């Protein structure tokens with residue numbers, strides 16, 4: 043995953059491009075680069091490293107911003123082919139330094155193309171797949187083709203996924219771009235036009251955007267944007283809808299928080315409140331769709347944290363609505379489970395970004411097999427919204443930190459609302475019971491505000507610091523506590539680099555108990571409800587073997603004290619909805635441990651926010 047940006051207009055391009063790249067760094071941050079054209083010459087500056095360090099601009103950022111010219115393209119990289127080095131950083135150029143290209147995606151046939159181009163005398167300087175593109179364009183231009191025709195021919199030769207932007211000194215007022223299975227939007231500005239991998243990158247510059255679809259080529263000039271079908275070259279610009287994005291660009295700043303992750307953790311009450319109110323009618327409609335009884339089975343497909351939201355939804359749907367659900371990791375679904383999909387299947391994809399390659403591929407498989415598809419996403423206009431039959435949104439606001447937090451609780455809020463309405467329609471809940479559950483959900487933002495009171499947060503912060511060197515963690519839970527344990531373990535892994543495993547607590551005795559010894563931290567999720575007594579027994583079991591037990595339990599629950607070293611208190615909530623509250627202290631635990639370990643939690647190593655490659 044990488045991020046790409048382009049600008050052509052009246053202002054200096056490099057500072058605009060670099061600011062946009064900073065906002066895109068969540069897509070990759072192991073190297074960055076910019077190319078501009080000024081007075082008939084191509085300028086390229088790039089290197090390994092980040093654009094910001096601790097919120098401050100790095101030397102690389104300053105160098106990139108200094109390039110001259112009113113037209114340029116930029117890139118922030120998350121390495122797939124080739125190490126993160128200066129040579130492998132984008133933009134890549136042709137042999138004569140007249141064409142520059144940035145690319146997000148993977149060109150699968152790059153080896154053949156490279157060999158063919160090398161045989162024709164082209165000199166390559168990187169190990170990347172992308173470098174074939176400027177050389178291909180150069181090759182076609184050497185046959186007498188214009189920059190545009192050469193670009194289109196080059197794109198036709200590419201297999202794989204791409205969002206590509208290119209500039210050429212021969213035509214110094216145009217950026218050409220193309221898209222296949224990697225996100226790309228055009229931004230319409232007053233004094234120029236933009237290209238970017240996603241909307242937030244350019245939001246402070248313009249809120250008028252046109253999402254580019256697969257198989258389209260874009261011509262961007264200072265005062266004109268044209269979108270064409272890449273195959274037929276038919277002009278489809280007039281058929282495209284200009285979206286006006288309502289998101290406030292100021293929300294994209296840290297607002298005094300040391301990290302975006304902490305800010306986003308604290309935005310959860312608002313994210314949940316907005317989702318419960320703004321999306322309510324839509325969720326009711328979707329519950330009606332599910333309740334019509336036309337579907338033989340429901341698959342929820344997702345990755346990472348969104349998968350855990352799917353698991354939370356499964357427990358709710360099965361406990362409240364008695365509606366059976368299979369939750370499948372999207373990368374497994376797309377190759378294995380797809381065989382079971384037919385016209386009577388409903389596939390609900392959860393993806394905060396709406397751009398995750400595996401989730402999109404699962405949706406495409408489901409569409410091809412005639413299933414009805416629904417997406418739950420946080421990003422208006424994201425690719426997934428254009429590929430499914432029905433869309434539901436979370437209203438969490440843009441999430442920047444790699445570790446998902448507010449989008450997770452917002453996803454749960456949406457799925458719980460849908461579940462209550464489904465249960466009502468299936469006769470599993472009376473109207474009165476359904477209303478009581480809705481009222482409880484409406485109180486969740488307030489509960490989250492209590493979890494996030496500084497006194498409580500500080501206790502969790504202390505635990506993060508105290509146990510920061512413990513290398514192996516277990517997270518255990520039962521029933522809806524199990525997805526909470528899974529999400530807690532994932533957060534810890536991704537931003538503290540400590541090993542963490544989540545288990546359904548009843549499963550411990552089937553193997554993992556062998557790993558519990560003196561001082562191994564075990565985080566126990568002990569919500570009240572049907573599995574509470576069993577959970578207490580599991581806590582006792584690990585404590586007896588020397589574990590350091592940190593239990594998350596509701597206020598006033600004294601039973602957990604005896605066998606716990608520490609108890610993190612949360613407000614009372616029905617067991618079925620417990621993940622939406624119990625997960626939050628675990629986000630904080632991971633966050634404070636990450637900071638105590640000297641890691642930047644917003645930019646964990648090897649990870650990027652949107653995984654737009656397989």
Ligand code: M6R
Nearest residue numbers: 346347348393394395398445446
């Ligand atoms: O955008 P998506 O919800 O589809 O992303 C799915 C995962 O890549 C994502 O949740 C990932 O696991 C997060 N880094 C977790 O914090």
